[in-house]
Amino acid sequence: MPGPSTILDSIGNTTLIQLNKVVPPGHAKIFAKLEWQNPTGSMKDRMAVAVISRAEADGRLRPGDTVIEYTGGSTGASLALVCAAKGYPIHLVSSKAFSQEKLDHMAAYGAQLTLVPQEETPDGRGFTKKLFLDMIETARKLTAQPHTYWTDQLNNTDSIAGYASLGEEIWEQTNGQVDAFVQSVGTAASLRGVAAVLKRYNPKVKIIAVEPEESSVLSGRAPSAHDIEGIGIGYPPPLWDPAIVEEILSVKTAEAKEMARQLAGKEGVFAGTSSGGNVHAAIRIAQRLGPAATVVTLMIDSGLKYVSTDLYRSE
DSSP states (O other): OOOOOOGGGGSSOOOEEEEOTTSOTTSOEEEEEEGGGSTTSBTHHHHHHHHHHHHHHHTSSOTTOEEEEEOSSHHHHHHHHHHHHHTOOEEEEEETTSOHHHHHHHHHTTOEEEEEOOOOOTTOOOBOHHHHHHHHHHHHHHTTSSSEEEOOTTTOTHHHHHTHHHHHHHHHHTTTOOSEEEEEOSSSHHHHHHHHHHHHHOTTOEEEEEEEGGGOGGGTOOOOOBOOTTSOOSSOOTTOOGGGOSEEEEEOHHHHHHHHHHIIIIIOOOBOHHHHHHHHHHHHHHHHHOTTOEEEEEEOBBGGGGTTSTTTOOO
16 A cells, blocks of 8 residues: 655646636637645645755755745745745745735745835736845845755746646646647746647647736836736746747736636636636637637636635625
8 A cells, every 4th residue: 555645745636627608609628727726725836846856856955944935925835835844944025915815824834924015006006026026135135044045936947847747737638639728927937847748749739828918028018017916027037938939918907807706606716816817818719729629728826815805805
């Protein structure tokens, strides 16, 4: 009989479902990976295991070291989970611009938090280039302390390898019948990790990147504030590789939020804003490809991370 599992063994192998009621007739089939089935409720658990285990293996992370990271919350919770399971202290830099649920989630795993002040914007949207740069610089200063390891998610290529399993699962669960993969860009690691696997199996698979329309820098426009947590950092992330994508689609914050609400109310699929943006973009691709095609996207995280925000909060 197999030995006992740990919480880290529960990461991955998430369910793939077909979306029905939000997809208009005559469109391609759209399938979504329920990444909230990972233990912290997001796909980031995959990269967290990869970056910690690889750093352990080559000596960058040693027993007793404190892990440092800047985060909007999901990466922080995932790293904090892995550090709790493996016995590392962790110090995370975040901001009250992100949902209170995410901040509380990180703290629940024992993470020490440093919160960077939120930049005031005329429309009240909280995610700006300055906020992300301030968080990164704060984390950088923390790494001046001895016995620290900075995972540095925007620059760490180990995170790309963490999503290879996601690509393998998509290929297997669709029986190799996938015509397009649609995913929002935060660090770009998940897009690259999945794309590398799917393109290896079939170079004709279309890779579609999604970004906030209000800050569509990947499309060559100026950065601005938006309200889609976890994506759109205001400049092309270092791991971004335009050569792997066939197209970049921009989605308005309002469109992403409305689709997230429709997913909950019509499909029973309770996800975050970026997942709503993914489906909004996937429907546009599905209309173009037609009913014989298959489009796959991700439910990046659970709606439970956003119940205190205007995405789902009832007045």
